Amino acid sequence: MDLLATLRIALRALKVNKLRSILTMLGIIIGVGAVITMIAVGGGAQARVEEQIKSLGSNLMIIIPGSTTSGGVRLGGSSAQTLTEDDAWAITREVREVQVSAPSSRGSGQIVAGNNNWSTVIQGVTPEYLEVRDWPIVSGRGFEPQEVTSAGKVALIGQSVAKQLFGDADPVDQQVRIRKVPFTIVGMLDKKGQSMMGQDQDDVILVPLTTARNRLFGNPQGKLRRVGVISVKVRDGQNMKEAEDRIRELMRQRHKLQPGADDDFTIRNLTEILQAQEASSKVLTLLLAAVASVSLLVGGIGIMNIMLVSVTERTREIGLRMAVGARANDILKQFLVEAVTLSLIGGLLGIALGLGGSLAIGEFAGWRTSLSPESVVLAVGFAAAIGIFFGFYPARKASRLSPIEALRYE
């Protein structure tokens, strides 16, 4: 018997018991819907972390000064001024795993452009900084080497600052005053979005490191060329942990620390932290999907239950079909197709529920959800597999009936 005829028989049988079929399908509908929604929720969390990693720059480590003790009082992190520009260049030069490292110093101040003013973060950087952070310039240009060496009064503007000061107008070549010093904006940075701490990374203005030191923040120990932070980008494919150890070794050597003495700096492996977060959000997705799968499984048991009832109810029909020439295989196929039809229709409706569910969660709970086509395919494939798995036992039971007993069944 061909599949089309079998399918028609199955659909007719399902139509005869409409309410029962729909209720049975409901288990699969809810199961598939739940799986898709939960994977979308987990996927949303994952996508968010992935985006943060991207905005941070890949394979990023930062080195900040350690704490100092002043008269027995331990001050917090970064209280010491132990890092120098030369540390950064040494790291680039001597640690093989490092692609590039960039010294920077950080402060804040009022920026004035025409009638507008805005308080923001001012960072003194070298051109390497943009490379470390994977931060392209969308319009204008970066710093020229001689602007860095000669403390040129040029600045790169973050998108949030540009919006505050210039609205939608192009900020490039505009004049601003940073801490009352006139600067020319030579370029605008690409949008980065929120950092993992929820800070707006675009609320920033970059100036050359020398300019920051000489013209904006003052220079208490100019000869040593202190910097606030050294950002390090490790080469792709290198072990971050090993790179961290090498950098620590080099820094201890440069800072002439005795064995056993505490580091006077801290290395933060930001990418690693985020990767841990990413891994945990993956686990979360898996967990959510697993919990949702349980409802799919329960739906499958519902199908098995109804198919068993159906086989019993239709024993005489089975007997008759056998009497007029149905082989055991034909009967098996008939009930299997019925179960799979039930679960597949349920699966398709479940997709609709899953789409609706993840949209609703995005809308009302404000969570980010990300629907993946794979999860849809997976859920429907799973539904079909459940139909086959849970439909097989009742179908086999039907196909093994003796035609005589089936015909005589009351």
Place this chain on the structure above:
Amino acid sequence: MAEALIQTTGLVKEYLVGEQTVAALRGVSVSIEKSEFVAVMGPSGSGKSTFMNLIGCLDSPTRGHYVLAGEKISALSGDALAAIRNQRIGFVFQQFNLLPRTSALDNVELPLLYGGVPAAERHERAKKRLAEVGLADRMDHHPAQLSGGQQQRTAIARALINNPVLILADEPTGALDSRTSLEVMALLQKLNRDGMTVVIVTHERDIAAFARRNIHFRDGLVVEDHPVQKINDAEAMLRQAGAPAAVA
């Protein structure tokens, strides 16, 4: 004898009830020629239904041989038996056994579905058969919308659809009133006159009298096998049905 349509030799069928073996048939050798009309009779428990199941290829004998139209049935597997039932035998049941909520046409087509006949040909042949049993105007009706006699005629059309060599009817009039019983028997007699081999199982003497030959079973054995002396003519009796007393 070699030309017999049905040839059974020493058919034995035993069932295991608990730990005891119960013999439903204890060595039945019967031969039925083509175009015969046989009524198998006997009280319940006599083995007539078991005999029917065996010659209908619904069951396999414990011992003995069965040859249908030259084919040795007792050696065949389940699927091969299904194919024989599909191609060679037409069944008519006491309870009609039509699929509910399914049109008469679809019911009649059912054996063709398992015979792998394409849809267009299925419709064509089923329509023709339904017309032959006088139900041309009832093709789209569901069994629930048909009278008992119409349902049994639908079942006969279904039995005929694959041009079988044998019609097996198990108490075909058991669920019908006397007038529709006559209609059904008239139809079976007509088929027999046209050359069809018909075997019915019944416990009613007057129904058995429509056949040409009666075989009596008792305790798993054939106890009597004789031609019917005075064959009733169902059609003639129907014609007299204007007088209700004539239909006994």
